[in-house]
Amino acid sequence: MTTASRTHSPTVILIGASVRAAADSAARAGWTTWCADLFADRDLRLHTDARAIASEQYPHAFLDLLKHAPAAPVIYTGALENHPALIAKIDRPIWGNPPDVLCEVRDPSLWTAALADARQPHPRVAREPQTTGRWLLKPIRSAAGIGIVPYQRQVFNPRTHFLQQQIEGTPVSALCLGQGDTAILLGVTAQLIGTPWLNASGFHYAGSYGPLSFAQKELERWATLVSVLGKRFRLRGLFGIDAIMQNGTPWPIEINPRYTASVEIVERATGIALLDWHRHVIEGDSTRTLDTPWPKTCHGKAVMYAKETFDFPHDGPWMNSLARRTDLDSIAFADIPDAGTTILAGQPVLTFFASALNTSQCASRLEEIAATLARTLWG
Numbered sequence: 573m574t575t576a577s578r579t580h581s582p583t584v585i586l587i588g589a590s591v592r593a594a595a596d597s598a599a600r601a602g603w604t605t606w607c608a609d610l611f612a613d614r615d616l617r618l619h620t621d622a623r624a625i626a627s628e629q630y631p632h633a634f635l636d637l638l639k640h641a642p643a644a645p646v647i648y649t650g651a652l653e654n655h656p657a658l659i660a661k662i663d664r665p666i667w668g669n670p671p672d673v674l675c676e677v678r679d680p681s682l683w684t685a686a687l688a689d690a691r692q693p694h695p696r697v698a699r700e701p702q703t704t705g706r707w708l709l710k711p712i713r714s715a716a717g718i719g720i721v722p723y724q725r726q727v728f729n730p731r732t733h734f735l736q737q738q739i740e741g742t743p744v745s746a747l748c749l750g751q752g753d754t755a756i757l758l759g760v761t762a763q764l765i766g767t768p769w770l771n772a773s774g775f776h777y778a779g780s781y782g783p784l785s786f787a788q789k790e791l792e793r794w795a796t797l798v799s800v801l802g803k804r805f806r807l808r809g810l811f812g813i814d815a816i817m818q819n820g821t822p823w824p825i826e827i828n829p830r831y832t833a834s835v836e837i838v839e840r841a842t843g844i845a846l847l848d849w850h851r852h853v854i855e856g857d858s859t860r861t862l863d864t865p866w867p868k869t870c871h872g873k874a875v876m877y878a879k880e881t882f883d884f885p886h887d888g889p890w891m892n893s894l895a896r897r898t899d900l901d902s903i904a905f906a907d908i909p910d911a912g913t914t915i916l917a918g919q920p921v922l923t924f925f926a927s928a929l930n931t932s933q934c935a936s937r938l939e940e941i942a943a944t945l946a947r948t949l950w951g
Contacts, residue, residue, distance in 0.1 A: 647830075712733060747761070759834070890908050906924075
């Protein structure tokens with residue numbers, strides 16, 4: 573792996589399970605992109621150089637694809653943080669955290685120990701069976717809530733799974749910017765997890781809306797948490813902290829040391845191209861002033877999952893979003909499949925957006941759009 577060097581290249585390579593949101597963020601920063609993910613959806617292909625890899629070849633096929641990519645730095649998205657060995661083999665500048673940082677911060681024993689040392693709230697974790705308390709059984713290589721189930725004393729392999737204390741409260745996600753020796757909070761969004769009106773099940777991620785407002789004391793708790801994790805693990809650039817809010821206190825449940833799903837929500841709410849900030853941090857530009865953005869309004873996005881196996885229609889309300897690119901923040905639908913694509917029950921279909929004056933109205937608007945979309949797709 574080559575360390576990130578100072579460059580003024582207008583092109584960046586995006587790889588991951590899904591890179592459409594990052595491609596839109598790059599467009600906000602004025603960059604061009606070369607993309608590879610599991611979908612290469614219609615809207616992504618219309619506006620950038622994109623190709624898909626087969627799920628059975630994920631993630632190793634990225635290395636072969638990169639042989640044909642332009643000379644440009646790489647930004648990885650979820651869930652490549654779970655594959656530091658692959659990141660280490662990329663012979664290009666990496667605009668993100670290096671493999672050694674990924675190995676540390678994705679180890680639940682290490683980041684919970686760091687919070688314990690700093691006297692910060694954190695869930696207990698275990699690699700051996702438990703007989704009391706409420707726990708979740710989680711894959712060590714987790715992403716988007718896939719594979720997480722309640723622990724009911726089932727047998728598990730401690731090399732691939734671990735137990736995490738189940739915390740009651742509201743699921744949220746903090747977007748942060750690490751600078752190696754410090755980190756700042758950019759915003760916190762509410763998370764839609766296993767949402768029935770989106771046909772999402774279990775702990776599957778189904779969307780975000782925000783940024784949320786907090787009292788000063790709550791903001792101080794967030795600032796301390798972000799600073800502790802950012803400094804301990806030398807995090808650089810954009811990263812996320814999934815947490816449960818309980819009585820005004822964030823309880824972290826996962827650290828995502830890369831571009832996260834909530835970036836485009838904060839960008840829509842603030843009008844700031846956050847990947848430009850990410851780049852300046854990675855390239856070590858100490859002259860750039862990084863002020864915490866102030867939201868103008870509340871924005872949200874939701875992922876509709878298929879309630880049954882079906883072929884994606886040729887026409888629908890998403891057609892305008894395929895044509896409109898002059899204002900990225902006005903696009904109503906994204907991650908749009910090709911017409912006729914067979915989508916299996918339980919798989920993600922597409923993403924849609926909403927905005928409102930406050931979070932309550934935004935959440936309601938998302939649910940209204942979901943109901944209309946469901947009627948369009950399944951009658």
